[in-house]
Amino acid sequence: MHDLVIFDCDGVLVDSEPLSNQVLVDNLGRYGLNLTLEDSIAFFLGGTMTGVRDKARALGANLPDDWVDEVYAETYDRLRQGVDLVRGIPELLTALDSKGIPFCVASNGSPDKMKITLGQNGLWERFSEAMYSAHVLGTAKPDPVMFQTAADQFGATAPVVIEDSQNGVMAAKRAGMRCLAYAPHGQGDKLAEFGAEVFIDMAEVPTLLGI
Structure with missing residues (x-):
């Protein structure tokens, strides 16, 4: 049995990706790069904001030097207006608790962002002492360090990662960890190519974990 579940945050615990990407679409449109929401998700899902900046510039956006701070502020303002948990997450966490399986969150996002999204959904207290952020560790997925750090600190020998991005x-594969990929909107083929086990409903996870 797995002895640690490592959750991604955006798109796995909280349904924040459509909101955050709409902010990107609106913002980048002001700088000469016109994208659809689908374009933004395809280009930027699971990346860092500096990576988004560099890719957007390569695509033709004329971004100012302080763009990362600007778009973070706009994104946080939008998320404060309300973001839902991914359907089935409360029940999944309860199932893990009932089996005594610890869990944590590991995200390319900042602790400030996770405090906004998890805090308004009652999960900040459950994850605040089990949180790994690229902004703190100084290295982001697809580097496996975040997952390896989590496993080491929990003393886990059979961790499993739940992700939604390439x-x-x-990162999970490079860390030698089993990866379940949440793909409710039909984008799972590419994730499967990278070695993930694709599922579309959080209710499937207990069976996949053997609990």
Whole structure:
């Protein structure tokens, strides 16, 4: 049995990706790069904001030097207006608790962002002492360090990662960890190519974990 579940945050615990990407679409449109929401998700899902900046510039956006701070502020303002948990997450966490399986969150996002999204959904207290952020560790997925750090600190020998992005799946595979990829909107083929086991409903996870 797995002895640690490592959750990604955006798109796995909280349904924040459509909101955050709409902020990107609106913002980048002001700088000469017109994208659809689908474009933004395809280009930027699972990346870092500096990576988004560099890719957007390569695509033709004329971004100012302080763009990362600007878009973070706009994103946080939008998320404060309300973001839902991913359907089935409360029940999944209860199932893990009932089996005594610890869990944590590992995200390319900042602790400030996770405090906004998890805090308004009653999960900040459950994850605040079990949180790994690229902004704190100084290295982001697809680098496996975040997952390896989590496993080491929990003393886990059989961790499993739940992800929704290519960078996350790649990080799990590089860490030698089993990866379940949440793909409710039909984007799972590419994640499967990277070695993830694809599922579309959080209710499937207990069976996949053997609990």
